[in-house]
Amino acid sequence: MQRIGVFVCWCGSNIAATVDVSAVSEALSHEPGVVFSTNYQYMCSEAGQNLIKDAVREHKLTGVVICSCSPRMHEMTFRKAVASTGLNPYMVEIANIREQCSWIHKDKAAATEKAIILGRAAIAKVHLNAPLTAGQSPVTKRALVIGGGIAGIQTALDIADAGFEVDIVEKQPTIGGKMTQIDKTFPTLDCAACILTPKMVDCAQNEKINIFAYSEVEEVKGFVGNFHVKINKKARYVDTTKCTGCGECTEKCPMKKIPNEFNLGLDNRRAIYIPFAQAVPKVATIDPDHCNMLKNGKCGLCAKVCSAGAIDYKQKDETIEREYGAIVVATGYNPIKLDQYDEFAYSQSPDVVSSLEFERLTNAAGPTGGTLLRPSDGKHPHTLVFVQCVGSRCSQEGKGKSYCSKICCMYTAKHAMLTREKYPDTEVYVFYIDVRSPGKNYDEFYRRAVEDYGVHYVKGMVGKVTPRSDGKLMVQASDLLAGEQMHIEADMVVLAAAIEPDKSARPLATMLTASMDTNDFFTEAHAKLRPVESPTAGIFLSGACQGPKDIPDTVAQAGAAASKVIGLLCKDQLTCNPCVAHADQLMCNGCSSCEKVCPYGAITYEDKEFRMPDRTTAIRRVASVNEAVCQGCGACTVACPSGAMDLKGFSNSQIMAEVDAICKM
Amino acid sequence: MQEVMLEKAKELLQSGAVDRVLGWKAGEFAYDITPCVFASAQELEAGFVYNDFCGNNLSKYLIKESRKGGKVLAFLKPCDTYSFNQLIKEHRIVRENVLVVGVPCQGMTDGETLKAKGVKGILGIKTEGEDFVINTLYGDRTMAKKDALPERCLSCKSKKHVVYDELLGQEGDKLDSGRFDLVNKLEAMDPEERFAFWRGELSRCIRCNACRNVCPACSCEKCVFDNDASGVAQKAAADSFEENMFHIIRAFHVAGRCTDCGECSRVCPQNIPLHLLNRKFIKDINTLYGDYQAGEDTVSRAPLTNFTEGDAEPSIVTKGGKKA
Numbered sequence: 001m002q003r004i005g006v007f008v009c010w011c012g013s014n015i016a017a018t019v020d021v022s023a024v025s026e027a028l029s030h031e032p033g034v035v036f037s038t039n040y041q042y043m044c045s046e047a048g049q050n051l052i053k054d055a056v057r058e059h060k061l062t063g064v065v066i067c068s069c070s071p072r073m074h075e076m077t078f079r080k081a082v083a084s085t086g087l088n089p090y091m092v093e094i095a096n097i098r099e100q101c102s103w104i105h106k107d108k109a110a111a112t113e114k115a116i117i118l119g120r121a122a123i124a125k126v127h128l129n130a131p132l133t134a135g136q137s138p139v140t141k142r143a144l145v146i147g148g149g150i151a152g153i154q155t156a157l158d159i160a161d162a163g164f165e166v167d168i169v170e171k172q173p174t175i176g177g178k179m180t181q182i183d184k185t186f187p188t189l190d191c192a193a194c195i196l197t198p199k200m201v202d203c204a205q206n207e208k209i210n211i212f213a214y215s216e217v218e219e220v221k222g223f224v225g226n227f228h229v230k231i232n233k234k235a236r237y238v239d240t241t242k243c244t245g246c247g248e249c250t251e252k253c254p255m256k257k258i259p260n261e262f263n264l265g266l267d268n269r270r271a272i273y274i275p276f277a278q279a280v281p282k283v284a285t286i287d288p289d290h291c292n293m294l295k296n297g298k299c300g301l302c303a304k305v306c307s308a309g310a311i312d313y314k315q316k317d318e319t320i321e322r323e324y325g326a327i328v329v330a331t332g333y334n335p336i337k338l339d340q341y342d343e344f345a346y347s348q349s350p351d352v353v354s355s356l357e358f359e360r361l362t363n364a365a366g367p368t369g370g371t372l373l374r375p376s377d378g379k380h381p382h383t384l385v386f387v388q389c390v391g392s393r394c395s396q397e398g399k400g401k402s403y404c405s406k407i408c409c410m411y412t413a414k415h416a417m418l419t420r421e422k423y424p425d426t427e428v429y430v431f432y433i434d435v436r437s438p439g440k441n442y443d444e445f446y447r448r449a450v451e452d453y454g455v456h457y458v459k460g461m462v463g464k465v466t467p468r469s470d471g472k473l474m475v476q477a478s479d480l481l482a483g484e485q486m487h488i489e490a491d492m493v494v495l496a497a498a499i500e501p502d503k504s505a506r507p508l509a510t511m512l513t514a515s516m517d518t519n520d521f522f523t524e525a526h527a528k529l530r531p532v533e534s535p536t537a538g539i540f541l542s543g544a545c546q547g548p549k550d551i552p553d554t555v556a557q558a559g560a561a562a563s564k565v566i567g568l569l570c571k572d573q574l575t576c577n578p579c580v581a582h583a584d585q586l587m588c589n590g591c592s593s594c595e596k597v598c599p600y601g602a603i604t605y606e607d608k609e610f611r612m613p614d615r616t617t618a619i620r621r622v623a624s625v626n627e628a629v630c631q632g633c634g635a636c637t638v639a640c641p642s643g644a645m646d647l648k649g650f651s652n653s654q655i656m657a658e659v660d661a662i663c664k665m
Numbered sequence: 666m667q668e669v670m671l672e673k674a675k676e677l678l679q680s681g682a683v684d685r686v687l688g689w690k691a692g693e694f695a696y697d698i699t700p701c702v703f704a705s706a707q708e709l710e711a712g713f714v715y716n717d718f719c720g721n722n723l724s725k726y727l728i729k730e731s732r733k734g735g736k737v738l739a740f741l742k743p744c745d746t747y748s749f750n751q752l753i754k755e756h757r758i759v760r761e762n763v764l765v766v767g768v769p770c771q772g773m774t775d776g777e778t779l780k781a782k783g784v785k786g787i788l789g790i791k792t793e794g795e796d797f798v799i800n801t802l803y804g805d806r807t808m809a810k811k812d813a814l815p816e817r818c819l820s821c822k823s824k825k826h827v828v829y830d831e832l833l834g835q836e837g838d839k840l841d842s843g844r845f846d847l848v849n850k851l852e853a854m855d856p857e858e859r860f861a862f863w864r865g866e867l868s869r870c871i872r873c874n875a876c877r878n879v880c881p882a883c884s885c886e887k888c889v890f891d892n893d894a895s896g897v898a899q900k901a902a903a904d905s906f907e908e909n910m911f912h913i914i915r916a917f918h919v920a921g922r923c924t925d926c927g928e929c930s931r932v933c934p935q936n937i938p939l940h941l942l943n944r945k946f947i948k949d950i951n952t953l954y955g956d957y958q959a960g961e962d963t964v965s966r967a968p969l970t971n972f973t974e975g976d977a978e979p980s981i982v983t984k985g986g987k988k989a
Contacts, residue, residue, distance in 0.1 A: 587887045591755035596970045605756075618732065620886075621756050639970050641918050642885035643895050656896045 002063040002127050005036040005055045006119065009043035009068035011098055016041075018102035020112040024067060028119045033127055035059050044074045049081040056085040063091045063126035067119050069098040072526075072535075088131030090578065090649055095122035117662055124661035128654045132578035137628050139225040139574055140325040143565050144169065146217055146508065147330035149177020150551060151543025151558045153199050155328050158562030160208035164569045167210045167322060168203065169217055169231055171504065174279035176200050177332055181262065181356060183363040183370075185551055186414045187445035193278060193365070200280040212320065213281055216504070220327070220511045223600055223631045224538030225574045227324040235315040237286035237294065238272075242310035245282035247274055249302035249311070258290050260367075263360045266375060267367035272302045272311075276365060284310075326538050326565045327512065329522055330558070331505045333544040335497040336391045340399055344387060344495055349467040350375040352493045355408065358415055372423065374492055377471060381491030384419060385475045386412050386430040387462045391498030393433060401498045401519060406548035408496035409436045413449040415494065420453040429456045429488060431477055439552070458486065465493050499548055513599075514539045522546050532561040540564050579649035580630035581637060583623040586610070587644035590621030594636035594645050602629035603636060666768065667715040669833055670740060673766060674713065675706045677738055683764050684735030687726055689719045695787050695800075696776030700726055702737070715740070717790045717797060720773035720815075722928050724748035724758075725881040731759040739763055742770040743837055746826045747924035747960030748881035753828075754963045755922070757884055767829035769837065772810055772818035775931055779813060817927025817940060820844035827961055844925070845948050847941055867909040869935040876912075876929040876939055882919035889918070916942040921950060921969035924960040953977040 008025040010016035021039040029037035036059045040048050043066060055061060064087070066078050071094040079089035097115040105111035143159050145152045148170030156166040168175060182192040203209050212231055219230040253270035260269040262276050271290040274282060284302075292299040293313055303311035335356050338346040346352045351374050353361065364370035374381050388408055394400025409432070416428045435457065437443040449455045460480040465473050475488040501520040509516045514534040515523045522541050525533040532541050542561040543554040583594075585608065595603045603623050612618045623645070625636075636645045637652065646652055674686045690701035690712035698718045703709045722745045730737045741749055746767065752758045771792060779787060779799065786802030797813050799806045811819065822844055824837025851859055877883045877890075889895040890911070902908040916923075925947055929939040950957055954968035954977065968976075 587885070587892065589755065589757065589884065589886050591757065593755075593970050596966060597972070599972075641922070642887060643889050643892060644886075653894065653896055 002033045002129075003035045003059060003061050004031075004033045004063040004065060004123055004126055005052070005059060005061040006031075006034055006038070006065045006067065006123070007043055007048075007052055007055070008037075008039035008097075008115075008119070009048070009066065010039065010041045011043075011069060011102075012041065015068070015098050015102040015115075018105055018108055018111045019097060019115045020108060023112050024097070024115045024119060027116045028065075028067075028123065031120060031123045033063070034123060036061065043068050044077050049077070052078065052081050053085050056082060056087055061087065063093070063129060065093050065095060065119065065122045065126055067095040067097045067115060067122070070094075070096045070100075088133075090132040091126065091129050093122040093126045093129065095119045120664070121658040121661040124657040125654045128651065128657055129649070132648055134578040135576040135628055136573040137225055137576050139569060139571055140227070140323045141165065141569050142167070142322070142324050143326045143328060143569065144217075144227070144229055144322070144324040145328045145330055145542070147177070147332055147502075147543070147545070148172070148175030148203075148211065148213065149330060149332045149543065150179045150196060150199075151332065151545075151554045152177070152328070152330035153196075153203055154555050154558035155330060155540075155542045155562045155565070156209050157199065157202055157206065158559050159328075159565050159569075160206045162562075162566040162569075163208070164566065165208050165210070167212060167231075167324070169215050170211065170213045171216050172275070173214045173236065173283075173285040174200075174275050174281070175203060175211060175213060176278075176280065178356075179551065180276060180278070181264075181359055181363075183359050183366075184414060184418060186410045187439075187441040189414070189418075197278040197280075200278065204280045211281065214285060215320075217508065217511065218319065221599065221601065222323075223629075225325050225568070225571075226629075227327055227538065229322055229324055229327070231320040231322065233318040233320055235288075235317050236283065237288070237291070237311065237313055237315045238284045239310045239312050239315070240281060240283045242308045243283040243306075244308050244310075245274060245279075245284070246307075247284070248305050248307070249284055250274060252301050252305045254299065254301060255290050255292060258287065263367045264354075264357050266357060266360055286311075286313075326540060326568050328540045328542050328561050328565060329505075329508065329512070329514065329534070329545050330542040330561075331502045331508060331545040333499040333548065334502055336401070336500050338390065338495060338497055341390060341495065343464050344390065344462065344493060345465040345467050345473065346495060349465075349473060349493075351381075351467075351471075351473060351491065352465060352495065354495050354497045355411060355415065356497075358494045362415075362418065372419065374471075379491075380423070382425060383427045383488065383490045384416075384429070384492045384494065385462065385465075385473075385477075385488055385490040386416055386428070386494045386496065388412055388430065388432045388496045389461075389498075390495040392496075394498075401500060403498075403519060403548065404436065405496075405498045406436070407499070407550045410439075410442060410445070410550065412494075412496050413437070413446045413455075416455040417445075417449040417453045420449075420455055427456070429458055429475075429490075431458050431460055431462050433459075433461065439550075460486075462493075465490075499544065501545055505545055512536060512539050532557055532564055538568065576628060577632050579632040579647060580627045581625045581632065581634070581645055581647050583625055584644045584646065585620075585622040585624070587642050588620075588622040589642055589644070590623070591641065593639040593641060594623055597635040597639040598630075599633065599635065600629050600631055602626045602631075666833070667713070670715050670766075670768060671709060671713050673831070673833065674703070674709055674738060674740075677764065678706055678709070682736070683738040685730070685737045686713075687723050687730055687737055687739045689714050689721065689723075689740075694776065695789050696779065702726075702730060715768065717772075717774055717792055718776070720775050720928075720931055722748055722879070722881060722926050724752055725879070725884060727758045727763055728752065728884055731762040733762075736762050736764055738766060740766050740768045741826070741829070742768055742773075743824050743826050744770070744821070744924070744926050746828045747823070747958070748926055749960070750828050750963050751922060751924050751960035752881060752884065754960075755884075764831070765829045767826035767832040767834075769834035770824070772814045772821065774810075774813050774818070775815060777931075777936065778815045779808075781936075782808070782813060784808070815927070815931065816847070816938070817925075817930060820846070822925060822958070828963075845944065847938075848944050848948050851941065851945065864906075864909065866937050867912055868905060869937055870908065870912065871935060872908070872911065873934060875932040875934065877915065879928045879932045880915075880919065881924070881926065881928070882922045883915070889914075912937075912939060912942060916946060919943060920946040921957075921967040922959050923947065924958070 006028045025037045025039040083089040095118040142165040145156045145168045148168045159166045215233040218232045221228040253272045255271035259265035272286045288294045360366040391400035392405040437446045460478040462477040464476045473490045477486045514536045525535045540561040542558045677683045686703040692699040789800040820842045823839040923943040927940045
């Protein structure tokens with residue numbers, strides 16, 4: 001029989017306001033095996049931990065049940081406290097009476113009853129707990145960064161700076177991401193390319209950094225410290241070791257009418273192309289969907305003009321397999337598609353553009369060479385209307401996003417300000433719900449747009465944009481402060497589209513077993529205390545894949561993610577989780593169900609001799625678990641038809657005991 | 666066919682290609698055909714039988730037989746070959762110790778099915794075209810096969826042998842005989858009605874374990890119901906509902922591995938249509954993960970033990986069993 005101590009935490013008023021903690025500790029003191037039961041204001045505090053330690057020693061406890069917050073929060077804290085008394089740390093069980101009880105209930109009597117039941121379940125489980133000892137596993141001293149935008153670049157540079165190898169996987173032909181398409185950056189208005197391209201070059205030149213551009217992660221196996229990743233390096237049909245990036249081929253290619261992704265389709269590129277002049281790696285790529293040679297076997301012009309002999313129409317996708325200790329997700333964002341916003345006439349008029357398109361129209365490397373011209377007729381626009389929150393902060397089901405995209409207020413202020421500065425003859429209107437400008441020098445920046453540059457900020461939404469036959473855009477809007485309708489004859493309308501995670505994020509999260517929220521942003525291990533770590537060990541988050549972020553925030557988070565990665569890669573050994581699977585070989589059928597579901601390859605089979613009834617022996621094929629590789633996910637225990645597989649610390653009998661305790665009422 | 670098979674068996678035994686023959690012999694009654702291992706031509710001559718009562722799926726016997734020394738010849742009907750493949754996939758049968766001879770099957774009837782149709786005093790059976798001619802104490806009786814076959818054969822999924830070393834007769838085809846029709850009927854019931862249906866059927870269970878013993882998917886070294894540590898073994902059921910859970914747990918255990926051979930229903934002395942529980946799982950798997958037939962091959966990954974990114978994420982629990 002175990003000697004169990006029960007410790008009920010108030011969590012200040014977090015638990016105590018909804019759960020009668022004294023009633024819980026009183027009720028649980030009568031449970032079988034419980035020799036000590038108490039409650040305290042903050043069990044996780046030093047005083048609370050001392051209370052536990054003293055009780056373990058004084059009452060010679062063999063098992064400890066703590067009724068508190070989620071084990072995700074303080075299981076380690078309590079295990080450490082208990083271990084310091086000499087008791088095995090795996091003799092601690094947590095009943096989560098905060099997240100799973102006090103926070104979700106209002107009725108105190110019912111919540112108290114539920115807290116008692118949860119406590120009972122934990123007591124029933126701890127009766128069956130056995131001391132466990134953790135093993136160790138080595139750490140591969142190399143990191144993988146998925147996504148080569150500013151987030152991935154900064155993370156990679158910081159990790160490399162600490163002396164560790166980093167690979168960047170970028171699906172586009174060049175690294176750089178969205179920031180390469182941006183003209184100026186708020187609030188200082190320095191040019192994006194001037195601050196980004198040196199970092200891209202640093203990446204290329206850093207001997208610790210390996211760039212896999214035009215590549216995608218195909219498969220991730222393994223676990224923290226020991227990830228095994230398959231990367232698909234797509235065929236560029238250009239030998240990157242020979243290509244000098246001279247661009248001769250891109251001049252001669254006869255396929256001229258392919259929308260240029262880099263300029264968001266505002267101009268055209270060839271079938272063989274270099275995305276932009278500062279691309280890293282600066283090598284050409286053949287677009288197989290449009291290349292005549294690849295499609296029909298006719299042409300071959302680029303191969304003829306290439307003096308380096310780099311064109312290789314027979315190139316195939318290549319699979320690269322690499323080991324990593326840590327993985328950083330930096331998959332970034334995209335503006336949402338605006339097809340659903342017909343009220344703004346986005347699909348009807350080329351002069352209604354998204355903000356990112358506007359960036360290209362004002363960028364010196366853009367389709368207009370940096371002169372702001374209307375896409376429809378190439379004329380200089382005089383009246384511009386900016387609409388904020390297009391798809392952001394949207395409460396309408398199925399349309400737009402419920403969250404604030406965070407960056408739009410500031411870049412719209414930037415667009416408005418720069419337009420007025422360069423073209424003082426323009427009238428610029430900005431329609432907003434609220435202007436959100438917290439951040440160092442942000443509000444001052446927005447005030448300058450209004451006060452120094454005379455941008456008309458109007459609180460209210462644009463209701464409708466109607467293209468007129470003379471090329472004008474009729475903008476109908478409401479001014480909420482003046483309480484009147486406005487009718488503006490505009491030349492251009494710019495929509496601040498909401499941003500959303502890149503589409504590649506969802507399948508990637510599945511591969512990484514990293515969790516996501518309903519908007520497909522990666523969730524962090526703790527919203528406040530562990531903002532750059534995924535709940536999945538060894539997976540870290542950098543940039544907008546975790547939530548909308550501007551460049552300063554992204555760079556700060558990228559550095560933070562790097563520091564967490566460095567902290568991990570510095571270790572030679574990681575302590576394994578001792579809650580691993582174990583096969584009862586006497587019951588094992590050798591059916592391989594467990595081996596097939598094991599995501600870590602921790603299960604192998606061996607032929608073993610067994611004593612059978614009537615003094616006979618038989619050779620049987622049975623499973624055995626490599627405990628250093630097993631991560632204790634439990635997939636095998638449910639796949640096993642005979643119940644031969646069990647998980648230490650979460651055995652079937654322990655879980656059944658919990659269920660029984662809950663159902664006993 | 667019996668003569669052809671007998672000749673084949675004797676020939677293979679005499680040539681030393683096999684050491685034993687797994688087949689069928691007559692039982693106490695004409696319809697009581699029993700699986701049997703024959704070790705010599707004499708034994709075969711004396712007892713080997715193959716007729717329209719040979720419904721027994723022999724695959725499961727190979728778990729033990731294939732682990733003994735020497736090679737065993739197994740006569741397998743089309744649906745038995747699915748079980749055979751599934752057991753190969755689960756590493757339960759030692760393939761190189763078995764010589765599979767595929768034998769044709771036009772549907773096997775059994776004593777229970779005939780007795781339910783009012784046939785008494787059965788002495789023998791033979792096929793004549795689309796009919797069975799049943800020899801009884803009261804003279805011959807001719808019945809159309811479609812009236813005299815059990816449900817599992819009327820909704821036969823395949824006349825094709827998915828594995829064999831030698832084949833007697835013609836290669837058959839997979840069939841589409843509406844085996845999910847009865848499942849559709851059950852699904853159309855409202856939850857209360859369905860619950861009442863199954864409670865009624867399962868209330869007759871006497872826990873004789875015949876279904877478990879015959880089932881080729883139930884081949885665990887130690888069944889959870891016999892395992893003291895499982896928490897469900899040797900435990901007096903608290904009420905009749907808990908007793909009924911036996912079949913539901915069993916259906917879960919064989920889900921994704923059940924080939925739908927229907928042996929469970931054939932052997933049930935209480936005539937509980939147990940195979941419908943398994944068929945419901947098969948149908949759900951087909952619907953959620955795409956068509957999958959357990960035992961069709963020995964290498965494919967079963968949907969329930971194979972995770973893919975495209976997997977459906979069904980919410981399997983809905984309040985009161987009502988569809989969302």
